[in-house]
Amino acid sequence: MKRLAALAAACAVLVGGCGLEAGYKLPFEVSPGSIQPEPSLAGVSIRVGSKNFTEQILLSYIAEVALSAAGADIEDLTNIQGSPAVRQALEAGDIDLYWEYTGTSWINFQQETVPIPDEQQQYDAVKKADLERFGIAWLEYSPVNDKYALATTREFADEHGLKTMSDMVALLEKDPSLGSFCMESEFISRQDGLLGAEQKYGYDVPDGDIKTFGVGAIYATLATGRTCNFGEVFTTDGRILTLDLAVLEDDKKSFPQYNAAVTVRKEYLDRYPAIAEVMEPVSAKLNNEVILELSVKIDGEGQDPAVVARDWLVKEGFVTNPAD
Structure with a gap:
């Protein structure tokens, strides 16, 4: 991409x-x-x-x-x-x-x-x-x-048995229609962001599946469960707790320290x-x-x-x- x-x-x-x-x-x-x-x-x-x-x-x-x-x-x-x-x-x-x-x-x-x-x-x-x-x-x-991570709603994660990013990739390979992402432009273009994750997990997120937001808007938008199923988050952001988001484990360690x-x-x-x-x-x-x-x-x-x-x-x- x-x-x-x-x-x-x-x-x-x-x-x-x-x-x-x-x-x-x-x-x-x-x-x-x-x-x-x-x-x-x-x-x-x-x-x-x-x-x-x-x-x-x-x-x-x-x-x-x-x-x-x-x-x-x-x-x-x-x-x-x-x-x-x-x-x-x-x-x-x-x-x-x-x-x-x-x-x-x-x-x-x-x-x-x-x-x-x-x-x-x-x-x-x-x-x-x-x-x-x-x-x-x-x-x-x-x-x-403060690492990058991908998150989803607790309800969506429980419904599809998602705990890791590998689980997410397996789900989207089975049902691509579920692949909607909220991300900010810097994360999309960074090697330590989406680019590196795509290479590590062997999955290219289609451009049409990405909706671009400012960092702050992603959390609230993701929590509604309507605009996107997955979103970029920071692991130390308090909104993960207040909005009860489920953070997917980066099991292949694509995101750096x-x-x-x-x-x-x-x-x-x-x-x-x-x-x-x-x-x-x-x-x-x-x-x-x-x-x-x-x-x-x-x-x-x-x-x-x-x-x-x-x-x-x-x-x-x-x-x-x-x-x-």
Whole structure:
């Protein structure tokens, strides 16, 4: 299938089209906790970016609140559309840091085709390659491992006995009429997305079976059971729980490891090494269960992601809330 043009088009997005001129400060103040004021960061303007889905926005607010407690002057540039655009913004110096995933960098930025199954080895390889090729430094990776997955409704999975992606392929080979998919354009064209899964499972999804949506719309659309039987999801997204979706096991391991880590230009980190001292203990405290719980507060309960980020940091003792 000729889908790579979609990725090329995404890469052509100009940084100015990402809304990067519209940065703003956090809507509240925080005080130090275990994160203490860092003289080298006092008054330093740090522009924090993110991609345009819940987990990314949440992680970026966690970074913003933590660095604010250390004394930095934060500029919020979250919600940039697409991995290529936010990465371009980092390389160009339009943002100073954002959270990236090891698998995304390995497949899309390093142009590797074979993922490394071990988390640590995948991180080590990405860290080395990104520094040597692009001057991008990776802080220590988090236990958060946000993999791609395909999901369906609990009712559809039970009706057809679906537990794995191999089960799905067997079903669709038997009854192609059931093959309707909701996906976003970036996933369709990525080697670590649909392209790689098709190769691993030996099944090409016909273009006519794919309906394209934004990431956020896929979950609600999939849950109705009317528009598509299968949809692209992230394994740490809280809507999997709130909508009771059934995630299909990637039994042939087509999707790479996606451990999250803060990425920053090396020259910027060399100027402000305290960024790592602030962020790495925070990163180590995060895991998939935490992200799922916090995502439910945002997507299920409608809470402000900045407030959710602050309250988690307060709970863990990293910062304190002056209002308390």
